[in-house]
Amino acid sequence: MNLVISILEQGFIYGILALGIYITYKILDFPDLTVDGSFPLGAAISAALITRGMNPYLTLLVSFAGGALAGVCTGLIHVKCKVRDLLSGIIMMTALWTVNLRIAGTSNVPLFSQKTIFRNEWIQGIGPEAIAPYRTLLLIIVLTVISKVLLDLYLQTKSGYLLRAVGDNDKLVTSLAKDQGNVKILGLAIANGLVALAGCIFCQEERVFEISMGTGAMVIGLASVIIGTSMFRNLCFMKTTTAVIIGSILYKACVAIAIRNFEPQDMKLITAVLFLIVLVISMERKKKVKKNAGTERHS
Amino acid sequence: MLELKGIHKFYNPGTVNEMCLFEDFNLKINQGEFVSVVGSNGSGKTSMLNIICGSIPVEDGQILIDGKDITKEKEYKRNRKIGRVYQNPALGTCPEMTILENMSLADHKGKFFGLTRGTNKARVDFYREQLRQLNLGLEDKMDTKVGALSGGQRQAMALLMSTLTPIEFLILDEHTAALDPKTAELIMELTDQIVKEKKLTTIMVTHNLRYAVEYGNRLIMMHQGECVIDQAGEEKQKITIDDILLKFNEISIECGN
Numbered sequence: 390m391n392l393v394i395s396i397l398e399q400g401f402i403y404g405i406l407a408l409g410i411y412i413t414y415k416i417l418d419f420p421d422l423t424v425d426g427s428f429p430l431g432a433a434i435s436a437a438l439i440t441r442g443m444n445p446y447l448t449l450l451v452s453f454a455g456g457a458l459a460g461v462c463t464g465l466i467h468v469k470c471k472v473r474d475l476l477s478g479i480i481m482m483t484a485l486w487t488v489n490l491r492i493a494g495t496s497n498v499p500l501f502s503q504k505t506i507f508r509n510e511w512i513q514g515i516g517p518e519a520i521a522p523y524r525t526l527l528l529i530i531v532l533t534v535i536s537k538v539l540l541d542l543y544l545q546t547k548s549g550y551l552l553r554a555v556g557d558n559d560k561l562v563t564s565l566a567k568d569q570g571n572v573k574i575l576g577l578a579i580a581n582g583l584v585a586l587a588g589c590i591f592c593q594e595e596r597v598f599e600i601s602m603g604t605g606a607m608v609i610g611l612a613s614v615i616i617g618t619s620m621f622r623n624l625c626f627m628k629t630t631t632a633v634i635i636g637s638i639l640y641k642a643c644v645a646i647a648i649r650n651f652e653p654q655d656m657k658l659i660t661a662v663l664f665l666i667v668l669v670i671s672m673e674r675k676k677k678v679k680k681n682a683g684t685e686r687h688s
Numbered sequence: 689m690l691e692l693k694g695i696h697k698f699y700n701p702g703t704v705n706e707m708c709l710f711e712d713f714n715l716k717i718n719q720g721e722f723v724s725v726v727g728s729n730g731s732g733k734t735s736m737l738n739i740i741c742g743s744i745p746v747e748d749g750q751i752l753i754d755g756k757d758i759t760k761e762k763e764y765k766r767n768r769k770i771g772r773v774y775q776n777p778a779l780g781t782c783p784e785m786t787i788l789e790n791m792s793l794a795d796h797k798g799k800f801f802g803l804t805r806g807t808n809k810a811r812v813d814f815y816r817e818q819l820r821q822l823n824l825g826l827e828d829k830m831d832t833k834v835g836a837l838s839g840g841q842r843q844a845m846a847l848l849m850s851t852l853t854p855i856e857f858l859i860l861d862e863h864t865a866a867l868d869p870k871t872a873e874l875i876m877e878l879t880d881q882i883v884k885e886k887k888l889t890t891i892m893v894t895h896n897l898r899y900a901v902e903y904g905n906r907l908i909m910m911h912q913g914e915c916v917i918d919q920a921g922e923e924k925q926k927i928t929i930d931d932i933l934l935k936f937n938e939i940s941i942e943c944g945n
Contacts, residue, residue: 547801550785550793557782564780564850566768566798 396645398526400638401533402591403609407617407637408540408630409583410610415618415629417556417576422478422607423463424584426485427456429603431585432592433493436500439593445506449532449589456585457578459485464574489600496600505593525594532590536583537630543579552576584610605660612664613637619671640667690717690740690857690889695749697735697913709735710913713749717906721920722883722890724900726932727910728939733893736910737859740891742766753856768798771850771888773843775862780846783835787826787845790834791815794849818848822878840871844878851882858883860892864899872896876903897929907932911939 406428413421431452438448459481467477490496506512507525520527543549555562555572562569584606592598617636621627640663647659697710709732717723725733738744740751742763751759758766773780781790792807795815812830819827822844826837834842843863851858860879864872880903883890894900900907907924909917909932917935919927 543803545806546803547792547796547806548803550789550806551801553785553789554782554793557784558779560774560779561782561793563764564767564772565793565796566764567801568762568764 392645394523394526396642397638398529398594400641401526401529401634402587402594403613403641404533404587404634404637405536405590406584406587406606406610407613407633408536409580409587410607411614411618411629411633412540412552412576412580412583414611414614415556416553417573417580419467419474419556419573419577420478421460421463421577421580422475423459423481423485423577423581424478424607424610425603425605426482426489427459427581427584427603428588428591428606429489429598429600430459430485430492431456431588432598432602433489433498433600434585435589435592436498436598437492437494439500439503439505440498445504445509445593448593449506449586452589453582453586456588457582459585460577460579460581461574463581464570464577467577468570468574486600493598493600498598500593500596500598503596505596506590507593529590529594533634536586537634540579540583541628541630548575552579605657608660608664609640610637612660612667613640615667615671616640689719689752689754691715691750691752691755692736692739693750693752695739695751696747697732697739697744698747701747708913710739710746710749713913715908715915717889717891719889720887721906722904723892723906723908724904725891725893725908725910726895726897726900728936731910732913733910734861737772737861737891737893740857741770741772741859769856770859771855771857772859772861773846773850773863775865777839777842777846777866780849781834781842784833786831786833787819787837788812788815788830790845790849791818791852794852797853818852819845822848840867840875843867843871843875847875847878847882851886851888854886856889858888858890860890860894862893862895865895879903897932900932901927901929909935 406424410421410424413419434452434455435445435448438451439445463477463481466472466480467474472480507528512524512528516524544553551562551565551567551572552575554565555569555576559569562572588603591602613636614633615636616639617632617634618629620636620639621632643663644659647663648656651659692713692715695710695713697713699705699707699709715736725736727733735744739746742758742761746759749759750757753769782793785793788807792811792815795808795811816827816830824841824844826841826845834845837845843866847863863879864875867875876899879892882888890904892904905924906920907917907927908915916939917932
């Protein structure tokens, strides 16, 4: 039972991260490695603010803003300095390592004695004593669902339409008399904001900030997105955002089952192998409009 | 009125592969003209369109719209007044979005894309009416993804979308070249109908000499960055496919093939 709760907790937290990666990878068609830096950025911000006595719920918003700022930087490097997408992300990821250390002060900040969004008088006073073991999970689900619904709503706005259009066919955005560079920067900002939010929640759940916690975040998120989108491709009634979150839970479950039979240091290898398996099974092939001459796209 | 004045365009400047395409190229297109542009590959037709739209920079010269210099203006800003249909039908629409969403995007061209609903419900009937004019049955498939449509249907949508909002210039870059003869015919008739209805100043690059002769009120033939034929009005009406072919042959002999 504890294992299931732990999988669900992690799965939903990483679900928010996967929502961010869904924006960059699926909608913008941008392989964004900033994620490995913006995930711990959110954690560093919340750890630094909580130890200074800030209301833990406010750190959610500040972390989102911090992540969005990192996304804007990646976007500016890509759009204004004309650096290739992958390299822009790597540059920001590297830079953020130092930024994160500066924000947190050290490479490891324990939060065991601090109030977090999961441990304070207010939240512990809600509901009967019987739900106590599930309180963390419930709060995580609420936060994930809020993020998902807000993202769904955003994607149905005019600005959201433009974001979807820019990844689909950036030439069309230009012919709509809109600067496609700005739209990409906006998309990266929202994506990295969500990633940092996931980092913030993860750090408070684990009650520790660790500088290397972002390593592999991109791979986990990407695997979740690909599992979700390819497994539920044929279910029209299910939104892609929902599929992505379920993908994240499934991925965490796979990792949890695999890790029981191995040593903890095998973790990253298992992650990588699982990702490879997911990729091969789903036969995900990125398709770009430019390379496709029209009719063959629909297959 | 659109004017190209003293345009100089080089490819690969400063390298051994430097190639001069335009050297002091001038062209004036008046309000309401429908110009057909023909010419062999590499004669500068598409480059000219790209220069007008701002997709590629020029080394020297001016581009004027109604006397206003837009040479330095960014491509996306120029597109407020310009609609463009490409040869590749995939470039004029968003394949992963539905017909309705595509129409909503096109309807909002040039305006601010904020946090209001993407599709204005009150406009749906208008979109449906516009799509009905295409006679392709698209008005009943509003929730279908555009990626599921055929090339011809997409090109028809691209044409409709690029002219949905008020524009001054319509740029057609071999927009029937990737379509089968029957669909090409349909798109061409549709183009003519829209151009006449909205009184658009149009530049159409085409390899189909029959279209070049039949449609439009001015014909330009380009060769090595210059206009070798430029006829408008009655003279244009008299031009036949044979005249153009004759000129093509003359050029070929000059070039030694």
